[in-house]
Amino acid sequence: MQLARYLRLAGRWWWFIALAALIGGGSAYSISQLITPIYRADATLLVNQTQTPGVIAYNDILTSERLTMTYRELISKRPVLEDVTEDLELPMSPDELGALIDVEAIEDTQLLRLSVEHEDPDQARWLANATAQAFIDSNEQDGLTRPGTVSIVEPASTPASPVRPRTTLNSIIGALAAVFIAGTVVLIYEYLDDTIKTAEDVETAARLPTLGGVARFPRRVSSRSGLVVASTERSAAAEAYRVLRTNLQFSTLDAQALLVSSANPGEGKTTTVANLAVAIAQTGLRVIVIDSDLRRPALHRIFGLSNGAGLTNALLSRQPEIQRFLQPTAFEGLSVLTSGPLPPNPSELLSSRRMDAIVDAARKEAEILLFDSPPALAVADASILAGKVDGAILVVDTGRTRAHALQRASEALALSKTKVLGAVLNKLTGRGQGYYYYSYHYYSSSDDGKNGHRKGRLFRGKRSQPAEETRTHA
Numbered sequence: 170m171q172l173a174r175y176l177r178l179a180g181r182w183w184w185f186i187a188l189a190a191l192i193g194g195g196s197a198y199s200i201s202q203l204i205t206p207i208y209r210a211d212a213t214l215l216v217n218q219t220q221t222p223g224v225i226a227y228n229d230i231l232t233s234e235r236l237t238m239t240y241r242e243l244i245s246k247r248p249v250l251e252d253v254t255e256d257l258e259l260p261m262s263p264d265e266l267g268a269l270i271d272v273e274a275i276e277d278t279q280l281l282r283l284s285v286e287h288e289d290p291d292q293a294r295w296l297a298n299a300t301a302q303a304f305i306d307s308n309e310q311d312g313l314t315r316p317g318t319v320s321i322v323e324p325a326s327t328p329a330s331p332v333r334p335r336t337t338l339n340s341i342i343g344a345l346a347a348v349f350i351a352g353t354v355v356l357i358y359e360y361l362d363d364t365i366k367t368a369e370d371v372e373t374a375a376r377l378p379t380l381g382g383v384a385r386f387p388r389r390v391s392s393r394s395g396l397v398v399a400s401t402e403r404s405a406a407a408e409a410y411r412v413l414r415t416n417l418q419f420s421t422l423d424a425q426a427l428l429v430s431s432a433n434p435g436e437g438k439t440t441t442v443a444n445l446a447v448a449i450a451q452t453g454l455r456v457i458v459i460d461s462d463l464r465r466p467a468l469h470r471i472f473g474l475s476n477g478a479g480l481t482n483a484l485l486s487r488q489p490e491i492q493r494f495l496q497p498t499a500f501e502g503l504s505v506l507t508s509g510p511l512p513p514n515p516s517e518l519l520s521s522r523r524m525d526a527i528v529d530a531a532r533k534e535a536e537i538l539l540f541d542s543p544p545a546l547a548v549a550d551a552s553i554l555a556g557k558v559d560g561a562i563l564v565v566d567t568g569r570t571r572a573h574a575l576q577r578a579s580e581a582l583a584l585s586k587t588k589v590l591g592a593v594l595n596k597l598t599g600r601g602q603g604y605y606y607y608s609y610h611y612y613s614s615s616d617d618g619k620n621g622h623r624k625g626r627l628f629r630g631k632r633s634q635p636a637e638e639t640r641t642h643a
Contacts, residue, residue: 177367178359186351193347198340206331208290210297213323214281214305216240236317237279241272244283244304253303259296270300280322290328297325363572365565371592374572375579380420380562381413382594383441395440395471398447399500410444413593414452417445417562420590424559426528426538428587430551432578434465434544436566437595442541443471449537450503457495457535459506461554462543463515466508472498479509480527484518489526492534504535515543520553528557545578556585563592 179186216237243249250263250270259266271284283301287293298321305319365371368379383406386397397406421427429445431438439462446458459480460468469476474496483491483506495504512518531538540558545551555561561582565575575592582589 174369178355181366182351182355185355186348189347189351190344193350194340194344197343198336201334201336201339204334205288207286207288207333208293208328208330209284209286209332210290210293210325210328211323212283212297212301212321212325214240214283214301215320215322216279216281217318217320232317234277234279237274237281240304240308240317240319241274241281244272244281244300245270249300249304249307252307253296253300256303257299266296266300269296281319283325285325286332294325294327301325364568365570365572365575365594366568368594370572371565371575371594375563375576375589375592377563377579377589378420378591380416380591380593381409382567382597383409383413383437385596385598396443396447398444398451407444407448410441410448413441413445414448417590421560424590425532425536426540426558426560427590428540428542428551428555428558428561428582429564430542430545430555430561430578430582431564431566432544432546432570432574433566434547436544436564436570438544438564439467439471439541441562441564441593441595442539443468446503446537446539447500449539450500453502454537455502455504455535456537456539457504457506457531458539458541459531460508461519461540461550463508463512463518463550464543464548466511468505468541469507472496472505474498474505474507476507476509479507481509481512481518483509483527484521484523489523489530491527491530495534506531516549516553519550525557545581546574551578552581552585555582555587558587560588560590562590564595565592567594567597569596 245267247263247267250266253259254261254263254266269285269287271286273282273284274280275282283297285293285297285300287296301321301324305321308319365374368382371377371379386395386406397404398410400407417427429438429442442458446456450456458468460466461480463481466476468474469479478494480494483489483494491506494509495506497504518524528538538558540554542551542554545563551561563575563578563582579589
C-alpha cells in the first residue's frame with residue numbers, strides 16, 4: 170500500500186523531480202567547468218635491500234618492504250625537497266613542492282608510487298621524474314647510512330586527462346543529490362498538505378466512496394453558464410456527469426430526494442447539481458432542482474431564470490404547494506424551484522414544518538429531487554436539510570478541500586440520520602488523479618460522434634408523464 174502511494178507521488182511530482190535533477194546536474198557540470206583542471210603524473214620506484222649480486226633471501230624481502238615504508242617518508246621530507254628545488258631552480262618553496270607530491274607504498278610489494286599534481290600536465294611529469302631522480306641521487310650519496318637501493322621502474326608520462334574535477338561524476342552526484350532533496354521536499358509537502366486529491370484520500374478522511382470525478386473546465390467553458398451536459402458536442406466533462414449519474418443509480422436505489430453540499434464555499438456544488446440534474450433528465454425522468462441555498466443562491470443564473478419568486482414564497486404561502494413557483498427549463502422534464510427573495514432567517518425557514526410540506530409536495534411532482542444547499546461547515550442549513558432528504562452527496566474541490574474539513578462535513582450531515590452516499594471529486598487537474606482523469610482524457614480525445622442518450626430507469630420512482638403534462642406544472 171505504501172509502495173503504491175509513493176508511486177502515485179512520483180507520478181504526480183515527476184516533473185518537479187526531473188527539473189531538480191536537471192538543475193542539480195547542470196549546476197554541478199557548470200561549476201566543474203569553471204574549476205581549473207589538475208593533472209597527475211606517477212613515477213614508480215623499486216626499493217631493494219640487497220646491494221650486491223647474489224641470491225635474494227626471504228629476510229631480504231621482508232627487510233625491503235620495511236625499507237620501502239621508510240623511504241616513503243624520506244621522499245617527502247624537507248631535505249629531499251630542498252635538493253629538488255635548488256638543483257632544478259624551481260620557482261617554488263620546498264613546502265609548496267611538498268604540497269604537490271604524494272608518495273604511496275604499494276601493498277605487499279617493494280614499490281613506491283610517487284605522484285605529482287599540477288595544472289600543467291608536462292610540469293607534473295617533469296616534477297615527478299625530477300623528484301624521483303633527486304631522491305635516488307641523495308640515497309646514493311648517503312649509501313653508507315642508508316641500506317638498500319632505489320631505482321625508477323616506470324618513469325612518469327604526460328597525463329592525457331585531468332584527475333580533478335571529475336565532471337561526469339560531479340554531474341551525476343549533483344543530479345542524485347538534487348533528486349534526494351526534491352524527494353524530501355515532496356514528502357514534507359505531502360505530509361503537511363492534507364488536501365483531498367484522490368479517491369483514496371476521500372476514503373481515508375471520511376470513509377466515503379467516490380461517486381465520480383470531474384476535471385476542471387476549460388476557461389472557455391467555465392466563463393459560460395457551466396452546463397456542459399447540455400452541449401451537443403461530445404464533452405469529457407459531460408461524460409463525467411453521466412458516469413456520476415450511473416454511479417448514483419447503484420448508490421441510491423429507493424432514494425428520491427438528494428442533497429448536494431460541500432464542506433466550504435466555492436467547491437462547485439451548484440455546478441454539480443445543475444449538470445447532474447440535466448444528465449438525469451436526459452434519461453426521461455422528471456427532475457426538480459430546488460435552490461435551498463437561501464444565503465447565496467446561484468441556480469437561477471446557471472439556468473437563466475428569474476429569481477423573483479421561489480422557495481421562500483412557497484414557504485410563506487398558506488398552502489404548501491410549489492407548482493406555481495416552478496420554472497421550466499430548456500430541458501425536457503427538468504424544472505427549477507429557485508430560492509426566491511432572501512429571508513433574514515434561512516435556518517428557521519428550512520427547519521419549519523412548512524419546509525417538510527414543501528418537500529412532500531415536491532416528491533409528488535417529480536421522480537427525482539435535487540437540493541442545492543449551503544456549505545455544510547459554513548452554516549447549519551445543510552444539516553437541517555439533510556434530515557428531510559433520502560441521501561446526501563459531498564462535492565470536493567480537488568487539491569483545495571482539506572481532509573479534516575471533509576470529515577467534519579460528513580459527520581455534520583450524518584448527525585441528521587441521513588446516509589452520505591459519497592463524494593464527487595471536482596476540478597481534477599490531471600496530475601496523479603488516476604482513473605477519473607484518464608477517463609476525461611479518453612473522452613476529450615474522441616471528438617467524433619454524437620452523444621446518444623437512452624431513456625431508462627436509473628432511479629426507482631414514478632415514470633415520466635408526457636411532456637405536455639410536465640409543462641403545465643411550470
